[in-house]
Amino acid sequence: MSGIFNDVMGKLSDLAGAAGLSEQVHSYLAELLTPATITNLLTQAEQAGLGDKVRSWIGDGHNLPISTDELRSLLSNQQVQAMVDKTGLPAATILPVLAHLLPEAVNAQTPAAAGEAPKTA
Numbered sequence: 001m002s003g004i005f006n007d008v009m010g011k012l013s014d015l016a017g018a019a020g021l022s023e024q025v026h027s028y029l030a031e032l033l034t035p036a037t038i039t040n041l042l043t044q045a046e047q048a049g050l051g052d053k054v055r056s057w058i059g060d061g062h063n064l065p066i067s068t069d070e071l072r073s074l075l076s077n078q079q080v081q082a083m084v085d086k087t088g089l090p091a092a093t094i095l096p097v098l099a100h101l102l103p104e105a106v107n108a109q110t111p112a113a114a115g116e117a118p119k120t121a
Contacts, residue, residue: 029098029101029105033106033109038058038109038110041054042054042055044074044075044076048070048074050066050070050073050074052064053065053066053070054066054074054106056103057102057103057106057107058107058110059107059111063104063106063107064103065099065103066099066102066103068095068096068099070099071095071098071099071102072095083098
């Protein structure tokens with residue numbers, strides 16, 4: 001099943017790239033992923049029962065995937081609406097791409113954390 005999922009996500013990424021969506025989401029993530037917001041994301045993940053997944057993205061190691069439904073349970077309505085407002089795209093378009101890109105984006109912002117929560121300045 002994971003092979004099919006990877007094929008679908010690859011096609012979604014290709015489509016998103018062709019439509020400029022991937023660039024929009026990457027740009028939004030670069031603004032979004034500060035130490036404070038990553039700490040907040042981890043707190044929300046713990047509350048949603050997804051702490052292991054988000055911790056896997058922090059520092060080195062394998063990044064566990066997150067589904068669109070899991071991501072939706074992790075984010076507040078206000079956070080989703082802020083993404084919609086910022087990108088001008090509907091949540092149904094943003095969330096699957098975000099679910100695909102978020103693990104690596106968090107990982108890239110926390111290379112030295114080695115599985116620990118990011119430190120806030």
